[in-house]
Amino acid sequence: MSRLLIIGCGGVAQVAIRKCCQNSEVFTEIMIASRTKSKCDDLKAKLEGKTSTKIETAKVDADNVEELKELINAYKPDAVLNVALPYQDLTIMDACLVCGVDYIDTANYECEDTEDPKWRAIYEKRCKELGFTAYFDYSWQWAYQEKFKEAGLTAILGSGFDPGVTSVYSAYALKHYFDEIHTIDILDCNGGDHGYPFATNFNPEINLREVSANGSYWTDGHWVETKPMEWRAQYNFDQVGEKDMYLLHHEEIESLAKNIPGIKRIRFFMTFGQSYLTHMKCLEDVGMLRTDPIMVDGKEIVPIQVLKELLPDPASLGPRTVGKTNIGCIFTGVKDGKEKSIYIYNVCDHQECYKEVESQAISYTTGVPAMIGAMMVVKGLWKKPGVFNLEEMDPDPYMEALNKFGLPWQVVENPVPVDCYKTEDESVHMD
Amino acid sequence: MSRLLIIGCGGVAQVAIRKCCQNSEVFTEIMIASRTKSKCDDLKAKLEGKTSTKIETAKVDADNVEELKELINAYKPDAVLNVALPYQDLTIMDACLVCGVDYIDTANYECEDTEDPKWRAIYEKRCKELGFTAYFDYSWQWAYQEKFKEAGLTAILGSGFDPGVTSVYSAYALKHYFDEIHTIDILDCNGGDHGYPFATNFNPEINLREVSANGSYWTDGHWVETKPMEWRAQYNFDQVGEKDMYLLHHEEIESLAKNIPGIKRIRFFMTFGQSYLTHMKCLEDVGMLRTDPIMVDGKEIVPIQVLKELLPDPASLGPRTVGKTNIGCIFTGVKDGKEKSIYIYNVCDHQECYKEVESQAISYTTGVPAMIGAMMVVKGLWKKPGVFNLEEMDPDPYMEALNKFGLPWQVVENPVPVDCYKTEDESVHMD
Numbered sequence: 001m002s003r004l005l006i007i008g009c010g011g012v013a014q015v016a017i018r019k020c021c022q023n024s025e026v027f028t029e030i031m032i033a034s035r036t037k038s039k040c041d042d043l044k045a046k047l048e049g050k051t052s053t054k055i056e057t058a059k060v061d062a063d064n065v066e067e068l069k070e071l072i073n074a075y076k077p078d079a080v081l082n083v084a085l086p087y088q089d090l091t092i093m094d095a096c097l098v099c100g101v102d103y104i105d106t107a108n109y110e111c112e113d114t115e116d117p118k119w120r121a122i123y124e125k126r127c128k129e130l131g132f133t134a135y136f137d138y139s140w141q142w143a144y145q146e147k148f149k150e151a152g153l154t155a156i157l158g159s160g161f162d163p164g165v166t167s168v169y170s171a172y173a174l175k176h177y178f179d180e181i182h183t184i185d186i187l188d189c190n191g192g193d194h195g196y197p198f199a200t201n202f203n204p205e206i207n208l209r210e211v212s213a214n215g216s217y218w219t220d221g222h223w224v225e226t227k228p229m230e231w232r233a234q235y236n237f238d239q240v241g242e243k244d245m246y247l248l249h250h251e252e253i254e255s256l257a258k259n260i261p262g263i264k265r266i267r268f269f270m271t272f273g274q275s276y277l278t279h280m281k282c283l284e285d286v287g288m289l290r291t292d293p294i295m296v297d298g299k300e301i302v303p304i305q306v307l308k309e310l311l312p313d314p315a316s317l318g319p320r321t322v323g324k325t326n327i328g329c330i331f332t333g334v335k336d337g338k339e340k341s342i343y344i345y346n347v348c349d350h351q352e353c354y355k356e357v358e359s360q361a362i363s364y365t366t367g368v369p370a371m372i373g374a375m376m377v378v379k380g381l382w383k384k385p386g387v388f389n390l391e392e393m394d395p396d397p398y399m400e401a402l403n404k405f406g407l408p409w410q411v412v413e414n415p416v417p418v419d420c421y422k423t424e425d426e427s428v429h430m431d
Numbered sequence: 432m433s434r435l436l437i438i439g440c441g442g443v444a445q446v447a448i449r450k451c452c453q454n455s456e457v458f459t460e461i462m463i464a465s466r467t468k469s470k471c472d473d474l475k476a477k478l479e480g481k482t483s484t485k486i487e488t489a490k491v492d493a494d495n496v497e498e499l500k501e502l503i504n505a506y507k508p509d510a511v512l513n514v515a516l517p518y519q520d521l522t523i524m525d526a527c528l529v530c531g532v533d534y535i536d537t538a539n540y541e542c543e544d545t546e547d548p549k550w551r552a553i554y555e556k557r558c559k560e561l562g563f564t565a566y567f568d569y570s571w572q573w574a575y576q577e578k579f580k581e582a583g584l585t586a587i588l589g590s591g592f593d594p595g596v597t598s599v600y601s602a603y604a605l606k607h608y609f610d611e612i613h614t615i616d617i618l619d620c621n622g623g624d625h626g627y628p629f630a631t632n633f634n635p636e637i638n639l640r641e642v643s644a645n646g647s648y649w650t651d652g653h654w655v656e657t658k659p660m661e662w663r664a665q666y667n668f669d670q671v672g673e674k675d676m677y678l679l680h681h682e683e684i685e686s687l688a689k690n691i692p693g694i695k696r697i698r699f700f701m702t703f704g705q706s707y708l709t710h711m712k713c714l715e716d717v718g719m720l721r722t723d724p725i726m727v728d729g730k731e732i733v734p735i736q737v738l739k740e741l742l743p744d745p746a747s748l749g750p751r752t753v754g755k756t757n758i759g760c761i762f763t764g765v766k767d768g769k770e771k772s773i774y775i776y777n778v779c780d781h782q783e784c785y786k787e788v789e790s791q792a793i794s795y796t797t798g799v800p801a802m803i804g805a806m807m808v809v810k811g812l813w814k815k816p817g818v819f820n821l822e823e824m825d826p827d828p829y830m831e832a833l834n835k836f837g838l839p840w841q842v843v844e845n846p847v848p849v850d851c852y853k854t855e856d857e858s859v860h861m862d
Contacts, residue, residue, distance in 0.1 A: 197716035282713035285628035287741035296740045299730045306737050309727045310718035 001028050002378035005077035005101075007062050007092060008084035009034040011315065011359055012106065012160070014043055015367020016083050016374075018357045019405060021051035026375050031075050033058040034084070062088040068095035077101060081374040083367075086110040093144055093155060102153055102383075104373045106160035106366055108251045109140040137254055138389070145387045155387040159373025160366040161346075162188055162268075163252035165407065166329055167390035168398045169344040170256055173331045175395060177342050177411075181333040183265040184256060185418045190271055191240035192323040192350045192361065198279040199312040201362050205304055208289050211272065211280050216249040218257040218266040229277070231430060233269060233420040237326040238410075239347045245269040247420060255389035269418065283307065318360045321350040325361045330415050343415035346407045356406070365407065372401045432459050433809035436508035436532075438493050438523060439515035440465035442746065442790055443537065443591070445474055446798020447514050447805075449788045450836060452482035457806050462506050464489040465515070493519040499526035508532060512805040514798075517541040524575055524586060533584055533814075535804045537591035537797055539682045540571040568685055569820070576818045586818040590804025591797040592777075593619055593699075594683035596838065597760050598821035599829045600775040601687055604762045606826060608773050608842075612764040614696040615687060616849045621702060622671035623754040623781045623792065629710040630743045632793050636735055639720050642703065642711050647680040649688040649697040660708070662861060664700060664851040668757040669841075670778045676700040678851060686820035700849065714738065752781040752791045761846050774846035777838045787837070796838065803832045 004027055006017055013034075020027040030053055032040040040057035047055060060071050062084045072080065072095055082092045082105040089109035096103040111123070141157055148155045158164050166186050174181055190201075200207040215226040231247035250268035257266055283289055290303040328345020346365070353364035373390070376382035382393045390398070402409055422428040435458050437448055444465075451458040461484055463471040471488035478486060491502050493515045503511065503526055513523045513536040520540035527534040542554070557570055572588055579586045589595050597617050605612055621632075631638040646657040662678035681699035688697055714720055721734040759776020777796070784795035804821070807813035813824045821829070833840055853859040 198713070278709060279713045279716065282629070282710045283717065283719075285710065286714065286719075286738065288714075288717075288719065288738075290741075294737075294740055296732055296737050299732060301727055301730060301732055301737060303737060303741060306725075306727050306732060306734060307717065307719075309725055310721070310734060 002026060002079075003029045003031070003075065003077045004374055004378060005031045005033060005072060005075055005080045007033050007060065007068075007080060007082050007088075009036070009039040009043060010083070011363040012366045012370065013083035015357050015359050015363050016081065016370040017043060018047065019368050019371035020374070021047050021053045021055070023371065023375065023405070024051055024053040026379060027053050027371075029054040029056070031056040031058055031077065033060040033071060035059065035061055063091055065091050065094050065098075068092060069098055072096070072099040072101055078378045079104060079374055081370060082106070083370055089141060093141065096153065096155070097144075097147055097151055100151065100153065102377050103148075103155040104159055104370070104377055105157060106164065106370050106373075108138050108158060108163075111140075138251065142387060149386045152385045154377055154383055154385065156373050156377060156382060156393070157387060157389050158252065158255075159369050159390060161327055161369055161407075162186060162250065163255070164366075164369040164373070164390055165346070165402065166252055166327070167256065168393075168395045168402075169329045169409070170260060170331070171391040171393070172395035172399050173329070173333075173342060173344060174260065177340070178331065178333040178335050180262045181260055181331050182263065183330075183332045184253075184260070184263065184267075185330040186250065186252070186266075186268045187235060187237070187245065187326070187328055187330065187345070187418070188250075188268070188270045189235070189237045189240055189243055189245065189326040190323075190362065191237065191243065191325065192321045194312070194317045194321045196312055196317075198276065199314070199317060201314055201317065203314075204289070204307055204311060205291065208280060208284070210248060210270070211277065212284065213249065215247045216253070217247060217268070218253055218263070220264060223257075229423055231420050232423045233418050235269075235418060236416070237271075238345065238412075239324050240326045243271040244274065245271040246423075252389070256391060259389060259391045267418070267420070269420075318350075318354050318358065318363075321354070321360045324349050325365060327365060328409070330418065332417075341414055341417070343412040344409055345412075346402070346409045348407065353406075368405050368407050369402075372398055372405060375401060433457060433510075434460040434462070434506065434508045435510055435512055435805055435809060436462045436464060436503060436506055437512045437514060438464050438491065438499075438519075439513065440467070440470040440474060441514070442794040443797045443801065444514035446788050446790050446794050447512065447801040448474060449478065450799050450802035451805070452478050452484045452486070454802065454806065454836070455483040457810060458484050458802075460485040460487070462487040462489055462502075462508065464491040464502060466490065466492055494522055496522050496525050496529075499523060500529055503527070503530040503532055509809045510535060510805055512801060513537070514801055520572060524572065527584065527586070528575075528578055528582055531582065531584065533808045534579075534586040535590055535801070535808055536588060537595065537801050537804075539569050539589060539594075542571075569682065573818060580817045583816045585808055585814055585816065587804050587808060587813060587824070588818060588820050589683065589686075590800050590821060592758055592800055592838075593617060593681065594686070595797075595800040595804070595821055596777070596833065596840075597683050597758070598687065599824075599826045599833075600760045600840070601691060601762070602822040602824070603826035603830050604760070604764075604773060604775060605691065608771070609762065609764040609766050611693045612691055612762050613694065614761075614763045615684075615691070615694065615698075616761040617681065617683065617697075617699045618666060618668070618676065618757070618759055618761065618776070618849070619681075619699070619701045620666070620668045620671055620674055620676065620757045621793065622668065622674065622756065623752045625743070625748045625752045627743055627748075629707065630745070630748055632745055632748065634745075635720070635738055635742060636722065639711065639715070639735075641679060641701070642708065643715070644680065646678045647684070648678060648699070649684055649694070651695060654688075660854055662851050663854045664849050666700075666702075666849060667847065668702075669776070669843075670755050671757045674702040675705065676702040677854075683820070687822060690820060690822045698849070698851070700851075749781075749785050749789065749791045749794075752785070755780050756792045756796060758796060759840070761849065763848075772845055772848070774843040775840055776843075777833070777840045779838065784837075799836050799838050800833075803829055803836060806832060 037059035079102040348361040468490035510533040779792040781791040
């Protein structure tokens, strides 16, 4: 018996909501709130009659703490699941603190107005500390640690797949397979094919940032910043096949470096097809990814908005995407004095996801863990005062729920290790 | 002593005008006329004091026969050099006929409004006759043959490089090197580098048409239509090096098939760099080459216009383009019963052209032949009633002028032949 307030009604949110409704024993009542109430009402209409979860809807501006407080005080939920935009993490955390309600989200805070001088100053200080030229990190949300502790409230940060499940895999490996973990390689493979020459799963701006941002990895107690797409590896993924992948920065490597004792190296790799990268490069070359306005025929227009208009709507990719995702972690370390290595991963089929929840695997693999994170909190399984990343909590009930709710995992002993080399000179391999 | 009316003041026109001014003995007086008189005045200001050619300027709308007639009757030129748009060939020919003045142009007529039903009907009939799905051809201008003959006037069609010089090369080869020409391969190589990841020398729309249009070649008395970029060849060009080139349709192969007796095969190849083709393909894939309006943020916008705005202005490429062009024809045939083969070509340096006339080699190689064509007519060297392509005239004085005015040519005996193969399956070579 619980009441959950879910903020957001986009792709990931809709999967989380549908999954809550498959789990009515835990989620007896939910409220879906977003800026566009009609989206919430449409989804409610689709679900009603097929679930015993009682669904309510509301309109809320998640940038506005007062509106959020009013809504929370009116609905009196046991917890708030934030599946809105990462720009809104802090306003929602603020409202939860005031109203005395637990908090769960899926992605770390990002400042929307990166030119705001106050933000800029903190950001630049942080980059300097880490020796990085660009960085998005958990420090904004970790700063709420004392406030949540004092309020006796729980905040669970990043309960998606990566970050999220990858952290739970790490805690699980440490609990059951290792005395000490030395290295973690997170491998995010999307083997899906939507049949278009080029399309993006999200906003093209976010896709671009992934490809054009500097990467980073943690090694021997410090961060190493890499050039965009500087390191590449091929890997033969179970049920997907051989793919090219590239070393990127990703938020969970930050928290894992802090929370996994004795860890020596953490890397994150994501697959990108050559055609995807070529299109991105060509579009960048001609300026189509520019976010500043230009004048065309006397009209002010932002090039990336034109591109967004031309590209297939990401929501339209769901029904036509075939293939599978394979996301997981390769761990090396020692157990009882012996070196060992395991690979924990999930394989998810785009078409099966679509059949089940009308979303392909990209949204599915994030939305299901969002529901599970909320379940851990409202069931009291993960209930301690403070702000936590997932590797800080007991992984066992979460791992059990993954198997039950559509993201079953496998453990492979002695997997093929990742051999990573320089894109510009393939003879240079990373130690 | 002559008066020449030059219509147009764009990139090619400016080269032709500067070249006339280097040849004041022949062009004692010229008038530059265009829709934007200020462009003509600006160029006049640059040239005056450096030439003994007397320059006048005028405003004219080349779509308007009445305006053209008025201007011609007022200026009373010996000939009209049309270096305006190919859409305006017919109006200018009409005005010349009425006013009794000779006519020279550089590119065959194209209909601007391809949806006009009258044009459509003729076009489709012509495509059907030739067994082609798309076609731009000389038939519109050849239809003026009797009118020019009756008026005792000369019209010289296509006095650029290709078409133009390539036709003169053909006539020259036939006059001096062969009893019969069996094959002609026209090779258009631009080895220039402007240092941008992607830019177009002309309007991107025209560049796109080159790449995405069906190709064609003449063989054994009939036309063969090819898919876009279906046939490729590598060729090692003198002073440029090894380049990929593709078989395209090009207007001069049409007139050469008609005018070179006994010709068995004519092909046209143009070089394209892989990066250029990749950018074109990616831009096409995402719809950036679309010429129909779309709505972006409530504003109607044509994608290719956005691209034009983003790409470097073609005019800005001149000062930064380095490298050379190499354009010419490989002929095979018989002389005195023996098989033989020769290659006639010109090599042109982008930077040297820019130093001389503030245009790179693309405009230079078209603008110089435009001036020479006019010179042939006003000097009475090419003076016979009717409408003619360049291979129908005596090539010797034109070839002499090419050497004198910046486009020197070379003749190589026994050149390496073109080995052309299918892009999709390199084991299939053309006979």
